[in-house]
Amino acid sequence: MTISGQPVLRAAIVTLQGRREDNQDFAAIAEPPLRDAAARGFVAAVADGIGGARGGRVAAEVSVRGFMEAYYGLPETLGMEQLLDRCLGSVNRWVHAMGRVDPELAHMGTTFSGLIFRGRRAYLAHVGDSRIYRLRGDDPELLTLDHTLSGPGLDHVLYRAVGLDPGLRIDYSVYPLEPHDRFLLCSDGLHGSLEQEQIKAILQERATPETTAEALALRAFEQGSQDNITALVVDVIALPPAERQTLRLAIETLPLLELPKTGEMMDGYRMERLLSSGRYSALFLAADTLSQGKPVVVKFPHPRVASEREYYDAFVREAWIGARVKSPWVGEVLEQPPGRQTRLYSVMPFYPGVTLEYALVQRPRIDLEAGIDLALKLCKAVHALHRQQIVHRDIKPDNVLLEPGGGLKLLDLGIARLPAWDEDQADPVPGTPSYMAPEMFQGERGSIATDVFALGVTLYRMFAGGAYPYGEVEPFSRPRFSVPKPLTAHRPDLPAWLDAVLTRAIAADPAQRPADAVELAYELEAGLEKGGGRRSPRRRLPLYERNPLQFWKAVAALLLTLLTVAGLRLSLPSCRPAGAALHLKKTLESR
Template sequence: MLTRYDHDLRVEAGFASEKGRRPDNQDYVGICFGPSGAGALQGVVAAVADGVGGHKGGRAAAETAVRAFMEGYYAQPETIGVIRAAARSLEAANAWIAAQGRVDPTLQGMATTFSAAILSRRAAFVVHVGDTRVYRLNAGGLELLTQDHIVGGGDFATLRRAMGFEEALLFDQASISLALHDRFLICSDGVHGSLRNRALRGMLGERRSPQETAETIVEAALRAGSSDNATALVLDVVDLPPADERALSRAIEALPIREWPAVGETLDGFRLESVLSEGRYSLLMRATDLQTGRSLALKFPHARVAEDETYRLAFVNEAWVAARVRSPFIGEIVELPPGRQTRLYSAMPFYEGETLEQRLRRKPSVGLAEGQLIATRLSRAVATLHRSGVIHRDVKPDNVILLREGGLKLVDLGVCRAPRLDDFTSQEIPGTPSYMAPELFQGAVGDESSDLYATGVTIYRMFTGAYPYGEVEPFSKPRFGRPQPLCAKRPDLPAWLDLAVRKAIAVDPRDRFGDVLEFGFEIENGAARSGPAPLRKQSLYERNPLAFWQGLCLLLACLLIASLALR
């Protein structure tokens, strides 16, 4: 099995080719992940050619077509685009094969069918001539991407087009969007002539490795009575590069915003099970993907924001960042196959658990050990975003999911600030007022320090249920005085924790920690760094309660005697 992996695209491939009942194998298969240093736009090329039987040099024609096409394709400048580069390469290979068939008696009339798939970035490009085929298997089923160039049928079928027939080549070309876990099959007529689509779909759908699947398909074709060479090449799309912001913007702008759906409805292949939360601007629903059986959470915007560019920008932000930042502490966005989505919403995995806000509403209160673990994980989540140049700008308990198995997910990246993304206007202060750092109310756009502040407020509220500077109402101008000490509301918590949180939520950014990881380290290791508690002299009551009460009784007796004597 062959694998290509880089920061753009990951593809796994396997192939099998057998001569079957023929005396020799005139099929030729090739896969190329690009020469060393090739640009990401050139992508992965996979091709199958089937030398035309009854002509001299069928095998030579097939091998020449595949090799010349690949060499010519990668030699083209990236600036001309995939389709033009493929067309030029195929035409040049055809001209050479046609010329050789004319001048070399041993290769007279050499010709071959040819089908290739080029996987580049987030698209697949197909070039095809003859009766080899390209299929794609995805959630929608098995799709034939090529059309056979033949006349007649069965034993009387003859090729209308092939490489080498004429100097001017007529070939088909197409492009489609790639989706994660797409599976492609390129095969000769020795395979598809013996196996129906249902059988191919079943073998491809077993999702064994590409190599095992290709071998299984070829063996099945020969068992089914194929009298020709049998070749199968299988490609799996294992990972995709993230979409650029322009593509995301175009896709989101094309989707309408409609009234909220109801529980029990089926939408785009999702069965809507229940309402998870309902806000002023969005509705979060639990849904089941009927194609995969997976549980998801779908977030729908309210119809009243249909013309709100800011709200659409939030969807672009979330999708863009989720595609680029992979972390066990950051919530994911599920990318839906092109054409499936008929209205604007985002799909996320359904995380079993509760939000930190929900945890605060139930007893018992968050203890030191539990709070340390949550705070440390939250700090790592925020730090993960910062390493990618992303500022969350809305860290709060509602956006922290505590997973049932013990993990943590930071979600809702709609108001984040990230490189290469359009930002909100200066009049729109992103975030939740009670968690916003003082500088944000002065017009700052938000940075790592303001995220640190919001993280500190979140942890303060996690332990106390209150806000250090009081709750801030929207559109108000808050005053930031001295925060109420953590220990005043939770005397059971240590002083080092109070000092760490107060430093994170300092009014002046210069007085805060250098970054959120430093804050997380202080929370995680504060008890060890603070050292043992200072020794305190015990009171008489603690040392000897009996002596304390005896002395108190004696003192009261003396006071009573003195009072009687004065009378």
């Protein structure tokens, strides 16, 4: 299913009569009419009829078909929650009325579980004990609540369903979509016969929707399901990019407030502890209480530090980039469901690990192979941005997270430069001075070449144990870019080819730098594979370089010993052995 401006989906339905005389389940997937294709999205729904044989089937099919027709027929100007309520409400009234006037349809009703895939979100409407599951990564989650009575032998008795009463209260929720999300809509003939672990295992196999739906239905039948069995599987293949103006309108309605306190609850996030507090923002480790306490990082702007316009622009940038760049090497920004967020902040997954800057302080020496491995991953992260014409503008060790398993994440996209993004040319050029290319001090606002320069400085510092090639640049100063200090002056154990590659990356003239991060990565890989014979000869480091303190202690002890010996010699009386004097006398007489 492919429609411009909507998610790309692949879906399949399998329904079995099972051990019943007829099949009262009904499921369908609908595409919008061509006139509404760009705005309406796709609808998927499952219904499980109750009542007499004919009545249950009629109720299920009428509910699904009627809901879809109403959704595509009502005006788009209605809010989504109001739209879903009208669609299912009208169906409920018809089913309830027909069940009261037609003897063949007496007491008919049905469950209903539906999803609307529109834009970058899924809108859920549910009543009864059919279910909707979502598999994200390897973690399945049940998104619906069964509306059945509790107690022994009562778990099959519905207290809420389409057609039971003239009025209907539906469960409504919204979920941001991600590529590779998988949804399962199913009747109780399936989930009532399979354990949760069995459903999870089959969904995790990531077979095609057709194969997965068939496997689920057949497994439920084999395990003795006495009911009809229906499985509808939807895979999200790709998402449309978020529109900049839509993001800006949504973000600019959020107030900029004081920082929260540790332990405070906000929009379902419980602030656990402060991770860091910089000049412009503060990061809190938080628990998402609406997702089983899942750890996340919430980023708040510092009030009164920069103009509100700059802050809102930064958060719009991060949201816009998060909607477009999906890379294992770039930190993700989590999209929030409509209505949840009440103030300005952004939410990211919690990535365990330390920044590259922290690692440089703790263990400043990195060997060649491990350093090249990190360098290649960082080049991939930068290329993932450049491929979308996004310039990071603040690549530095503080914004590189090293994960325990060897992974890497490039963070902080708040000052990135975006294609066709209007900037106030009067604003100062953003960035950290020590990583800014010379042309940025002349007014260049950021390019692939300036990112390559910052990447080169970052890699130089990683290998040099924290030293800067041109020295550390103070804010508001205008540095002079002469000849950078050779990397081998800090690390004589590293090969000369690495020094040459990094010297080219940090060249003052942008024309002399690698064309992009891919070219830099190629030079590093080629050097590692072919440059072994050009390495500087390895030598054992002298004590002065290995342990300066121990060296000077040894020198002081030696000097003290020499002074003591010299003092003893000066204090002894001058004398000569008698034998020596007699020998001298005879020698003189013989002459």
